[in-house]
Amino acid sequence: MEDESIFHGSYDASVNKDRVADIVSQWHRERPDLDPTPLLIIGRIQHLAEALDASLRPPFAAAGLGNGEFDMLAALRREGEPYMLTAGQLSERMLVTTGAVTKRVDRLIARGLVSRSVSEVDARGRVVGLTPAGLTLTDQLIEEHLANEAAILRNLTDSDRKALERLLAVLTRHVLS
Incomplete structure (x- = not known):
């Protein structure tokens, strides 16, 4: 039998019962000297991240x-015309190393979705830009991607969504600071 006293605040087992609650x-039961309740948040975020990626x-x-690769295409598309960024700018916007950017650029060049050219500002620098095919594909995929995300969130009320947005922003600032 579950001891709900471990769940601080207003834990409702009938609403919040899932595998993570079972683990907690x-x-x-096994280590009553520990407070496993952080798993109710962190464990669910990790489990949810895997499920979201899969869907x-x-x-x-x-x-x-x-x-x-889509992240790179989207970063270029979000930049607006002429849809170009340096590898360093892409690295910053995608939160990856410049080495990861280079590998993705090479694969996307091979597919004809991006191009690499000499920077007009600095002849020693290179910029990566969307090709017309890359722009078309990105616009198609972002529509499908946002529709998928909306479908995932469809059962949340507007109030729930706003609360979740706020709480995730607070947690993100705390974890990434």
Whole structure:
């Protein structure tokens, strides 16, 4: 039998019962000296991240894009015309190393979705830009991607969404600061 006293605040087992809650209950039973309740948040975020990736990535895979390649196309598209950034700027916007950017650029050049050219500002520098095919594909995929995300969130009320947005922003600032 689950001891709900381990769940601080207004924990409602009938609403919040899932595998993570079961794990927390097991840890509480086996190690009552520890507070396993952080798993109710962190464990769920980790589990959710894996499930979201699995449900959001298939359209990119169907388009022949690996993980991260759509992120690069989207970063270029969000920049606006002329849809160009340096490798360093892409690295910053995608939160990856410049080495990871280079590998993705090479794969996307091979597919004809981006180009690499000499910077007009600095002849020693290079810029990466969307090709017309890259722009078309990105515009198609972002529509499908946002529709998938909206479908995932469809059962949340507007109030729930706003609360979740706020709480995730607070947690993100705290963790990444």
